[in-house]
Amino acid sequence: xxxxxxxxxxxxxxxxxxxxxxxxxxxxxxxxxxxxxxxxxxxxxxxxxxxxxxxxxxxxxxxxxxxxxxxxxxxxxxxxxxxxxxxxxxxxxxxxxxxxx
Amino acid sequence: xxxxxxxxxxxxxxxxxxxxxxxxxxxxxxxxxxxxxxxxxxxxxxxxxxxxxxxxxxxxxxxxxxxxxxxxxxxxxxxxxxxxxxxxxxxxxxxxxxxxxxxxxxxxxxxxxxxxxxxxxxxxxxxxxxxxxxxxxxxxxxxxxxxxxxxxxxxxxxxxxxxxxxxxxxxxxxxxxxxxxxxxxxxxxxxxxxxxxxxxxxxxxxxxxxxxxxxxxxxxxxxxxxxxxxxxxxxxxxxxxxxxxxxxxxx
Numbered sequence: 001x002x003x004x005x006x007x008x009x010x011x012x013x014x015x016x017x018x019x020x021x022x023x024x025x026x027x028x029x030x031x032x033x034x035x036x037x038x039x040x041x042x043x044x045x046x047x048x049x050x051x052x053x054x055x056x057x058x059x060x061x062x063x064x065x066x067x068x069x070x071x072x073x074x075x076x077x078x079x080x081x082x083x084x085x086x087x088x089x090x091x092x093x094x095x096x097x098x099x100x101x
Numbered sequence: 102x103x104x105x106x107x108x109x110x111x112x113x114x115x116x117x118x119x120x121x122x123x124x125x126x127x128x129x130x131x132x133x134x135x136x137x138x139x140x141x142x143x144x145x146x147x148x149x150x151x152x153x154x155x156x157x158x159x160x161x162x163x164x165x166x167x168x169x170x171x172x173x174x175x176x177x178x179x180x181x182x183x184x185x186x187x188x189x190x191x192x193x194x195x196x197x198x199x200x201x202x203x204x205x206x207x208x209x210x211x212x213x214x215x216x217x218x219x220x221x222x223x224x225x226x227x228x229x230x231x232x233x234x235x236x237x238x239x240x241x242x243x244x245x246x247x248x249x250x251x252x253x254x255x256x257x258x259x260x261x262x263x264x265x266x267x268x269x270x271x272x273x274x275x276x277x278x279x280x281x282x283x284x285x286x287x288x289x290x291x292x293x294x295x296x297x298x299x300x301x302x303x304x305x306x307x308x309x310x311x312x313x314x315x316x317x318x319x320x321x322x323x324x325x326x327x328x329x330x331x332x333x334x335x336x337x338x339x340x341x342x343x344x345x346x347x348x349x350x351x352x
Contacts, residue, residue: 050135051103055115068143072139079139
């Protein structure tokens with residue numbers, strides 16, 4: 001993945017692909033994943049799948065996204081209510097920081 | 102690289118951060134490395150290289166049907182620790198993961214630089230609540246868990262189905278409960294041989310609290326910290342627990 005042109009749209013596409021891979025079940029392959037999709041309510045991701053997602057995010061974005069540290073800063077209700085869009089915005093922030101640094 | 106073979110089983114392993122080595126073990130049944138990964142581990146990983154793994158039969162590690170006794174889990178730990186660090190390392194465990202860590206530290210003096218025991222039962226099998234828990238169906242077990250987990254279960258969706266399936270596997274297809282019931286106590290004179298600094302962190306409302314008080318009394322270099330909460334401190338008090346652990350490791 002290049003370090004340039006990380007728009008919310010391109011990051012959403014990348015994150016959605018990673019999420020589908022992590023779920024790894026047929027139903028997820030055609031699932032529409034938008035900024036408003038909830039990890040818990042809509043995708044029903046398990047906590048151990050969040051670990052795999054964190055690992056995939058690190059690899060996909062060259063270690064510039066600390067998903068574990070970011071989630072650890074939230075309380076449980078925030079984690080449960082987490083939307084794909086909130087993660088996408090966080091990833092975009094991480095990437096813009098590390099390209100301008 | 103997230104899978105390694107130890108004792109003939111495939112273990113799911115992850116590492117966070119850089120610095121002196123710290124190995125963290127989660128608790129049985131409802132735990133996985135996620136119990137640490139999204140709670141206290143990131144705080145510890147700010148200044149340490151943290152290794153987490155899913156215990157046998159848990160999370161993404163291989164679904165072993167036997168070997169849930171403390172000595173076998175201790176030998177899983179020994180193999181994983183050897184792959185992790187040739188140098189002495191800090192060891193952190195929650196619940197049965199802490200019982201396993203304690204067993205390993207006693208058997209391998211010199212390997213563990215510091216030991217953190219979070220709500221370790223001793224022995225696991227004599228706790229009345231655990232006995233009651235073990236007698237339940239997987240569905241009823243799920244009902245006795247912390248609120249947030251119950252909310253997910255109440256929806257009876259994919260999370261709930263997979264969670265209950267994990268419990269059902271451990272409860273009905275493995276030797277886990279029989280292994281737990283056989284767990285021995287560790288005599289005070291053996292506990293007294295532990296040389297490394299030991300931090301015991303227990304929940305004020307936990308039924309394991311007397312074990313923490315006993316450890317602090319008989320282990321020469323141990324101290325007890327009580328945090329507001331019950332048995333599931335990594336989830337109930339993640340920030341306070343992370344602070345406690347990092348302060349102890351860096352002190």
